[in-house]
Amino acid sequence: MDALMHFGTGLFGAAWPAVWTLVKIVLIVAPLMLGVAYLTYFERKVIGFMQVRIGPNRTGPFGLIQPIADGLKLLFKEIIVPSSANKGIFLIAPMLAIASALAAWAVVPFTDTLVLANIDASLLYIMAITSMGVYGVILSGWASNSKYAFLGAMRSAAQMVSYEVAMGFSLIGVLMVSNSLNLVAIVNGQQSGLFASYGLNFLSWNWLPLLPMFVVYLIAGTAELNRAPFDVAEGESEIVAGFHVEYSGMAFALFFLAEYANMILVATLTSLLFLGGWSSPVGFLPDGIVWLFAKICSVLFLYLWFRATFPRYRYDQIMRLGWKVFLPICLIWLVVVGVWMMSPLNIWK
Amino acid sequence: MDFQTLVFFFLSAILVFAALRVITARNPVHAALHLILAFFTCGGIWALLQAEFLAIAIILVYVGAVMVLFLFVVMMLDVNIDRIRQGFWSYLPLGAVLGLLMVLEMGLVLGSRHLQKPAAAAAVAPGVSNTKEIGALMFTDFVYPFELASIVLLVGMVAAIVLTYRGPKKTKNTNPNQQVFVKAKDRVRVLQMPVEKD
Numbered sequence: 001m002d003a004l005m006h007f008g009t010g011l012f013g014a015a016w017p018a019v020w021t022l023v024k025i026v027l028i029v030a031p032l033m034l035g036v037a038y039l040t041y042f043e044r045k046v047i048g049f050m051q052v053r054i055g056p057n058r059t060g061p062f063g064l065i066q067p068i069a070d071g072l073k074l075l076f077k078e079i080i081v082p083s084s085a086n087k088g089i090f091l092i093a094p095m096l097a098i099a100s101a102l103a104a105w106a107v108v109p110f111t112d113t114l115v116l117a118n119i120d121a122s123l124l125y126i127m128a129i130t131s132m133g134v135y136g137v138i139l140s141g142w143a144s145n146s147k148y149a150f151l152g153a154m155r156s157a158a159q160m161v162s163y164e165v166a167m168g169f170s171l172i173g174v175l176m177v178s179n180s181l182n183l184v185a186i187v188n189g190q191q192s193g194l195f196a197s198y199g200l201n202f203l204s205w206n207w208l209p210l211l212p213m214f215v216v217y218l219i220a221g222t223a224e225l226n227r228a229p230f231d232v233a234e235g236e237s238e239i240v241a242g243f244h245v246e247y248s249g250m251a252f253a254l255f256f257l258a259e260y261a262n263m264i265l266v267a268t269l270t271s272l273l274f275l276g277g278w279s280s281p282v283g284f285l286p287d288g289i290v291w292l293f294a295k296i297c298s299v300l301f302l303y304l305w306f307r308a309t310f311p312r313y314r315y316d317q318i319m320r321l322g323w324k325v326f327l328p329i330c331l332i333w334l335v336v337v338g339v340w341m342m343s344p345l346n347i348w349k
Numbered sequence: 350m351d352f353q354t355l356v357f358f359f360l361s362a363i364l365v366f367a368a369l370r371v372i373t374a375r376n377p378v379h380a381a382l383h384l385i386l387a388f389f390t391c392g393g394i395w396a397l398l399q400a401e402f403l404a405i406a407i408i409l410v411y412v413g414a415v416m417v418l419f420l421f422v423v424m425m426l427d428v429n430i431d432r433i434r435q436g437f438w439s440y441l442p443l444g445a446v447l448g449l450l451m452v453l454e455m456g457l458v459l460g461s462r463h464l465q466k467p468a469a470a471a472a473v474a475p476g477v478s479n480t481k482e483i484g485a486l487m488f489t490d491f492v493y494p495f496e497l498a499s500i501v502l503l504v505g506m507v508a509a510i511v512l513t514y515r516g517p518k519k520t521k522n523t524n525p526n527q528q529v530f531v532k533a534k535d536r537v538r539v540l541q542m543p544v545e546k547d
Contacts, residue, residue, distance in 0.1 A: 089382070120478050124405045131413025135385070138417065142378065142424050154421070161417055181480055317525055 036260040037067035050308040077249035089143035094254035097136025101261040144246035152242025156233030163223040169330035170213040187277035199283030205276035229310035271295035
């Protein structure tokens, strides 16, 4: 590593830190895009097996080249702008969606040291950046000048804004017990405790003492991603495809990429905040990035499982769940955690 | 000129441009979008001043929540920009006075260092978490103003509900709680009908 740094400084001089950061960004974004491509493959295979089908199996062995073929197809398609659409905003909207999905990765840690920007308030940063993703949806719906797109955008905006509240409240519990906004500190805080001293690390992670918040976060995350069973924004059977019905080619692909990149992001956050990040579930195995990837894949599998299992929620039921069920659960558990932390039984010291 | 100054001028130029477009754009949605851009660059300038909590909070609260709802409303409204512009000249004197007052106030705040001895500049020690400090101050020294602000917000919330609540609905709205417990045999009756012949 030192040799690389030395070589880089020699080659680029004072510009090396900037170049090195760019290299690191590419090292995060390129695998992420590959992950997105194969997440779509994984989804189609998993849902295929759950519905006793085979899923993609024509392109390459086991259909493994299918995502690449899909990507190439979308890349070469024409982007059609509807006749009375607001052209500028129509084209900016997918960029906004993908930009916020990628920018959040800047502060996501993969191990203790493997993080692009280890900033102090990284969790706040992620919340701020991901809250901007809704603009891609709203603006695409408005600029398309189509009623289905607009209906999808309206539904999605209301849903994302209301679930952000429940999501934020479930995160407050994590902040309280880890006494930090830094993701590395939050993960490190989960590696000690009563169970961890017996070698049962997975019982010391945040999911157990914060179980209600973990459940709320998982479900609110699904809603925030507009995934089934909360996919009223797309609602294929009601409003065709919702906000991106007028998009084609790469502009459509950007929405798709953003959606799946956000899925991986929320799965990563769930793993980091509640499932102990890169720490191994039992004491005798070493910690490592492999555990983080395994946890991310498990959470992603949950999303796919939800989609294959549950029918779509009705719109008013979604709102009721967010405001009247999740919010009170979070508020009650906040008080419980607060009292717990002030009592002699406090386990987070 | 060091890099920070360069970034500052870059962000300020965008901020001024976006703020100008907010009041000059003919399309209300464009105006709202420029306001969002203005908030975002404002967050960038605050981050440059090492006020990371404020920078993130303005994006989280204003860009992420307030402006979404604002945009929501603006998109639904049919704003006729020409009718709004009709009274421009009659409102101009009042607006100009208000604008001048604001410039004067800003001048007083910014120029205070030339008029008197400046207060000690807020030095940021490295390793001090901005967020933590604000939180600690908010719940110790400023706990009463903070609680007061939250009560004002609560009053606003209650007022909004009172304004929009029109009494219990007389429609046949369903209770989701009872709805999920409905069995098919409560609703559906299967009848055996003899075949009619004629």
